[in-house]
Amino acid sequence: MSDMTAKTAPEIKAVPETMTAAFDDFMEAFEAFKETNDRRLGEIEAKFSDDVVTRDKMDRINRAMDEQKKLLDQLVLKKARPPLGRSGAGGPDTAEHKAAFENYIRRGDEAGLREIEAKAMSVGTGADGGYLVPPETDTEIGRRLSVVSPIRSLATVRQVSGAVLKKPFSTSGMASGWVAETAARPQTGNAQLAELTFPTMELYAMPAATQALLDDAAVDIEAWISGEVDTVFAEQEGTAFVSGDGTNKPKGFLAYSAVAESSWSWGNLGYIPTGAAGAFAASGASDVLVDAIYALKAGYRRNANFVMNRKTQAAVRKLKDADGRYIWQPPAAAGQAATLMGFPVAEAEDMPDIAAGSLSIAFGDFRAGYLVVDRTGVRVLRDPYSAKPYVLFYTTKRVGGGVQNFEAIKVVKFGVS
Structure with a gap:
């Protein structure tokens, strides 16, 4: 003791x-x-x-x-994190846009933004009176989301100008066959295509500040907007990319039907059971992770990651292989990810805890398997009237997401079968 x-x-x-x-x-x-x-x-x-x-x-x-x-x-x-307003980051138009946006945020002066966006023939000015934020702030929000939300950083991210992205996907290739020199050449089968649709949904936040705060020259307005918005956007996105039901939000990969890997078909995620309800198997606990790794085709394994929350990772840390070595290893250097059986581990708090029948571990090439769709631009509408003495900043972003390749992601089910 x-x-x-x-x-x-x-x-x-x-x-x-x-x-x-x-x-x-x-x-x-x-x-x-x-x-x-x-x-x-x-x-x-x-x-x-x-x-x-x-x-x-x-x-x-x-x-x-x-x-x-x-x-x-x-x-x-x-x-x-990139510094905001750095010298050399843009030309005179960028600096002018930034100054006009500063005037709009602090004092509600719209004249500068109207002149700039009309001169540039921008589509950012809509009937609702919103304006696109300066490029520096928009870049800052996107970069910080990529770090905070692990699925966003792992997935493919596409910028679109419309409300919906439609993506064709070949579920099977063209048919071919061997023939003799003089044999007949009948027509072969065509490739089978599936159309995937990814609508963008509106994500919003409405932080508030007093006019006195806005008048204080020491306040970095761009950093303040980024700090207020990035946290709530990241939390909402992270949840939606994992378990969103697709109604007014992106569809998470766990919202799709999951079937046993032995009976997998397109449109479903394949799962590998642990053999015990709400736990790893009593013997050979790590075997299910090996099975999940090799359920993926070799082309996907090269860029694959494990995704789980911290409680599941705490349970995985205790597992050893047949030679008594820990299968979870800490990062090799600062800034790198921990590894599990040689593959990086991404910690996503929105993954479910281990429970009977839960899909608590995902493994796959998320860049090939999951698509995040961003509609270009973050919009800010200044409202100094609705909540006096506070000034409200109605900030919106359009984002969507869903599985684009059902072969590229596998999940571990904590169940008998």
Whole structure:
């Protein structure tokens, strides 16, 4: 007991100043995790149960690892974030647009935007009085969403100018056959095409600020709009891309029908069962992950990722292969992803927890399998009248999504069959 209490779970330290320091803290926590889990497995083997102190320590280390990984991700995000209003980012028109947008946000002065957008013959001015935000702010929002929402960063993202993207997909190729030199050549079958439709849905946020805040010259208005909007947009998108039902929102990949891999057909996702309801199998627990990996064709495996939430990842961290090696490995360097059996792991909190019949782990080439459709432009409508003394900023974006290749994504079902 004295040895167990001598090494406690790693404390969550203050935010490190560099990614290297954060990565070192994370690796220290992982080493403590492996040591404690090995002790827990030894106790189970010796006494057929694990000590409650060891189990509690495991939970504390798991939570500490999650927090330290979050700090590491935040530092990576900060480093990758482009500065707004940087010199040389655009020509005089960009600077003029930015200044006019600043006047509109702070004082409601529409004259500058009207003149610029009329001069540029822009389609951004609609009957609702909205205006496209300056390119710098639009780029900032898109970049931060790519980091916060893991599915967006893994999937193919298309920019469209219309309300719907229609995409043809060949579900089967042309037929061919071998013939003798003088044999007849009958007509062969044609390729079979399926039309996939991806409508864009409206995503909105309406942050508020007092006029006094807007009048303060020290306030970075563009950063404020990005900070207010990106969080709520990322949360809504992340949920929709995973489990959205397609009604007034994108359709998530888990919203499609799932069938056993042995009876897979186009339009469905194939699943591989663990063999136990709400758990991994008692023996050979990691075998289901191997089966999921090789359910994908080789062309998709090259760019495949595992997707799961942090609770599922905590359970996977405890699994070992037949040689006693942990199948989950921490990132090789700061800014890289953890790996599971050699494939990157993307942590998506919107994936379901492990439960009976749940589809808690996905594996696939999401760039080939899932499509995100963005309608160009983020729109802002300034409303200083509806909620005095606050000024409301009705911010909208059109986004859609859905599975574009049902062969490229497989899921693990925590069930008997």
